[in-house]
Amino acid sequence: MLKLLPEWLKIGAGAALGALVTFAMYATLNALVWLPAAEKHGRDLEAAELTAATNKAIGELSNAADQARVRRRLCSERGGLYDFAKSVCIEPEPQTDG
Numbered sequence: 001m002l003k004l005l006p007e008w009l010k011i012g013a014g015a016a017l018g019a020l021v022t023f024a025m026y027a028t029l030n031a032l033v034w035l036p037a038a039e040k041h042g043r044d045l046e047a048a049e050l051t052a053a054t055n056k057a058i059g060e061l062s063n064a065a066d067q068a069r070v071r072r073r074l075c076s077e078r079g080g081l082y083d084f085a086k087s088v089c090i091e092p093e094p095q096t097d098g
Helices: 007-059 064-077
Strands: 081-083 088-090
Touching: 007 064, 064 081, 064 088
Parallel strands: none
Antiparallel strands: 081 088
């Protein structure tokens, strides 16, 4: 049956099929690997910027007691446990999706 088709038609069909397979592979890689990694990277950058802005605002408070009070409240809002002896927030371990 393929002998009845002209050579240029076979080459064109092969090229179209190859392009379709290549597109499908890249679309799958994008959806399963690259896009989730880029989204996570963006979320991490945004969280770092927000943390830096929060720490800057806390540092601008004039009273050390106010600074400590705000840090304790932020710690508890994030689900952490504030260690009063060391004056640090112990963050909860991140949940994994598996």
